[in-house]
Amino acid sequence: MPMDADGLIPEAFEEAIQAQRRQGKRVKMLYTVPNFHNPAGVTMSLERRPRILDIAHREHVLILEDNPYGLLGFDGRTYPALRSMDPDGVVYLSSFSKIIAPGMRVAWMLAPPGIRQKLVLANESAILCPSNMSQMTITSYLDNFDWRGQIEDYRSMYRERRDAMDAALSEYLPFCSWNKPQGGFYIWLRIPEGLDAKAMLPRAIAAKVAYVSGTAFYNDGQGADHMRLSFCYPTPERIREGIRRLAGVIDRELETVQLFEGAKQEASKFPATLDQQEER
The missing domain is CATH 3.40.640.10 (Type I PLP-dependent aspartate aminotransferase-like (Major domain))
Known part of the structure; x- marks a missing residue:
C-alpha cells in the first residue's frame, strides 16, 4: 500500500x-x-x-x-x-x-x-x-x-544509535536517500538507480555487513531499490563501521554498472558488420 x-x-x-x-x-x-x-x-x-x-x-x-x-x-x-x-x-x-x-x-x-x-x-x-x-x-x-524506566533507557539508547546511523549515511552514502525515523528500529535506504539490493546482498555479507532487501516487503517484485537497515543492536561505533563497509559494496556495484553502461555506449558507436549491412 x-x-x-x-x-x-x-x-x-x-x-x-x-x-x-x-x-x-x-x-x-x-x-x-x-x-x-x-x-x-x-x-x-x-x-x-x-x-x-x-x-x-x-x-x-x-x-x-x-x-x-x-x-x-x-x-x-x-x-x-x-x-x-x-x-x-x-x-x-x-x-x-x-x-x-x-x-x-x-x-x-x-x-x-x-x-x-x-x-x-x-x-x-x-x-x-x-x-x-x-x-x-x-x-x-x-x-x-521499573519497566517504564527501562523503556525510557531504551529510547535514549536507540535515539543515539539512530543518530549514529544517520550521520554515517551522510558521510559515506550521501548519494543515497533515506528517512530519519522518530522511533522504532529501522532506516529505509534507497540506493542509486540501476542497483539491485537483493542481488547485492551476498557481496555485502562477504564484507560482513547485512541488511534486508526491500523485495522482502513486497509481493509483486518491487523493492529492489531499497534496503532496510537496523540500528537497534550494534553500538554507534559498529554502526559506523557497518555503513562504511556497506558503502564500499555499493561503490563497487556502481562502478560495475557504470563500466557496463560505458561499454554499451561505446559498442553502439561501432559501424554495423557486413552481415548486418547486407540485411539492411
Missing part, C-alpha cells in the same frame, strides 16, 4: 478497495503498522488516522493494527491507537519482544467481542500452547521492576 512521510495514503487505500471491487473482489482487512513502520520507519499522521478509519468503516474493512514499536518514540511521545478511535473496527496487536527482550515471544491482542473467541481458537490452532515460562517471567518483571 503506498505511503509517504505521513504514513498510509488514504486516497491510495480507497483506490485499492475500488480496484479490487472492479475485479469482483472485496477487501476484507487492512494490516498496518501506524507507528514507526517496519520497514519504512514513518508514522501515520494524526490527521490521517480518522480518515483511514472512516474509509474502513464505510467499506466494511477490518483493520489489523500492529503496534510493537509504539512505546519506542525517541521524544517520548505516544500516538493514539487506531483502536482507541474505533474499538469495534480494529484488532490491536503489540509485543513484549520489542520492549523487554527479543527472546520474549509473547504478544497481546485487543479485539472486538464479535470475533474475539474465533481469534482465540485460531491462536490455539496455530501455537497450541504459548510459553508459560515466558509469560511468568514477564509477569514477574512487570510486577517487580
Whole structure:
C-alpha cells in the first residue's frame, strides 16, 4: 500500500478497495503498522488516522493494527491507537519482544467481542500452547521492576544509535536517500538507480555487513531499490563501521554498472558488420 512521510495514503487505500471491487473482489482487512513502520520507519499522521478509519468503516474493512514499536518514540511521545478511535473496527496487536527482550515471544491482542473467541481458537490452532515460562517471567518483571524506566533507557539508547546511523549515511552514502525515523528500529535506504539490493546482498555479507532487501516487503517484485537497515543492536561505533563497509559494496556495484553502461555506449558507436549491412 503506498505511503509517504505521513504514513498510509488514504486516497491510495480507497483506490485499492475500488480496484479490487472492479475485479469482483472485496477487501476484507487492512494490516498496518501506524507507528514507526517496519520497514519504512514513518508514522501515520494524526490527521490521517480518522480518515483511514472512516474509509474502513464505510467499506466494511477490518483493520489489523500492529503496534510493537509504539512505546519506542525517541521524544517520548505516544500516538493514539487506531483502536482507541474505533474499538469495534480494529484488532490491536503489540509485543513484549520489542520492549523487554527479543527472546520474549509473547504478544497481546485487543479485539472486538464479535470475533474475539474465533481469534482465540485460531491462536490455539496455530501455537497450541504459548510459553508459560515466558509469560511468568514477564509477569514477574512487570510486577517487580521499573519497566517504564527501562523503556525510557531504551529510547535514549536507540535515539543515539539512530543518530549514529544517520550521520554515517551522510558521510559515506550521501548519494543515497533515506528517512530519519522518530522511533522504532529501522532506516529505509534507497540506493542509486540501476542497483539491485537483493542481488547485492551476498557481496555485502562477504564484507560482513547485512541488511534486508526491500523485495522482502513486497509481493509483486518491487523493492529492489531499497534496503532496510537496523540500528537497534550494534553500538554507534559498529554502526559506523557497518555503513562504511556497506558503502564500499555499493561503490563497487556502481562502478560495475557504470563500466557496463560505458561499454554499451561505446559498442553502439561501432559501424554495423557486413552481415548486418547486407540485411539492411
